[in-house]
Amino acid sequence: GAVVSQHPSWVICKSGTSVKIECRSLDFQATTMFWYRQFPKQSLMLMATSNEGSKATYEQGVEKDKFLINHASLTLSTLTVTSAHPEDSSFYICSAASGGEPQHFGDGTRLSIL
Amino acid sequence: QKEVEQDPGPLSVPEGAIVSLNCTYSNSAFQYFMWYRQYSRKGPELLMYTYSSGNKEDGRFTAQVDKSSKYISLFIRDSQPSDSATYLCAMKAPGGYQKVTFGTGTKLQVIP
Numbered sequence: 001g002a003v004v005s006q007h008p009s010w011v012i013c014k015s016g017t018s019v020k021i022e023c024r025s026l027d028f029q030a031t032t033m034f035w036y037r038q039f040p041k042q043s044l045m046l047m048a049t050s051n052e053g054s055k056a057t058y059e060q061g062v063e064k065d066k067f068l069i070n071h072a073s074l075t076l077s078t079l080t081v082t083s084a085h086p087e088d089s090s091f092y093i094c095s096a097a098s099g100g101e102p103q104h105f106g107d108g109t110r111l112s113i114l
Numbered sequence: 115q116k117e118v119e120q121d122p123g124p125l126s127v128p129e130g131a132i133v134s135l136n137c138t139y140s141n142s143a144f145q146y147f148m149w150y151r152q153y154s155r156k157g158p159e160l161l162m163y164t165y166s167s168g169n170k171e172d173g174r175f176t177a178q179v180d181k182s183s184k185y186i187s188l189f190i191r192d193s194q195p196s197d198s199a200t201y202l203c204a205m206k207a208p209g210g211y212q213k214v215t216f217g218t219g220t221k222l223q224v225i226p
Contacts, residue, residue: 006157041122043202043218044158093157102148102204103214105157 003027004096006106014114015086021079021109023094029074030096034103035067038091050077084113117141120203120217129226133190137203137217140184144205144215147179149188152200152219161201162188193224 003026011019023033032051036044048064050056050071058064066088068080077096081088089112095103120137127133135149146165150158162177164170170177176189186205190197203217 004157043216046213049213091155095157100146100209100212102146102160102163104160105150107157108155110155 002096002104004094004104004106006094006109008109009107010110012112012114013084016083019081019084019111021092021094023077023079023096023106025075025096025104028096028098031074031099032097033071033077034095034097035069035079036093036095038093038108044093081111084111086113089113115140117215118203118205118217121220122218124221124223126223126225127193129193129195129224131193131224133193133197133222135188135190135201135203135220135222137186138184139186139205141207141215142184143207145208146206147177147186148204148214149177150202150204152202158202195224195226198223
């Protein structure tokens with residue numbers, strides 16, 4: 001099946017630090033990648049959708065200057081949380097899809113800001 | 115009213131039982147229906163993917179879609195402790211970049 005790799009799986013850092021999370025589709029070309037945030041015992045909250053080579057489309061209420069998304073190739077997208085604060089602590093999950101096919105998810109990144 | 119409604123559970127069943135998980139939805143434009151399984155602290159894993167109404171079977175899993183009732187189900191036969199996870203339904207309208215709408219997930223526990 002389709003494999004999506006997300007790295008790192010867990011990161012702890014100090015308040016004010018910027019954190020970069022990578023998402024790679026390993027065995028298919030992802031025309032679209034998605035970034036989600038998940039709070040404990042809640043479902044996935046879509047943050048943004050990115051298509052290769054174009055700017056990401058952010059959901060309402062998501063600060064694009066806070067959460068920088070780059071989709072430089074058909075196999076790699078990155079999410080950078082800039083100047084992270086404790087309220088940004090969460091579980092971040094990426095997914096990738098090719099055309100209209102269903103999304104395949106990475107294993108998520110647990111971000112803890114001290 | 116949410117576009118997709120899913121009972122959060124938790125649902126506890128004995129090993130070997132048949133499990134029925136369900137979602138209802140309100141958007142008649144939805145044509146693609148998915149079920150994902152999510153283990154704790156992991157990303158969701160695609161289990162079943164169906165288009166329009168009907169049934170689809172894959173091993174112990176059967177997905178059913180009833181568009182007239184706006185109701186989808188996932189059945190798990192001969193449930194195993196390893197099936198203990200949260201199950202998310204998801205659906206989307208046609209079009210390559212249509213956003214997927216997820217249910218809140220049902221937590222399932224299969225007791226040995």
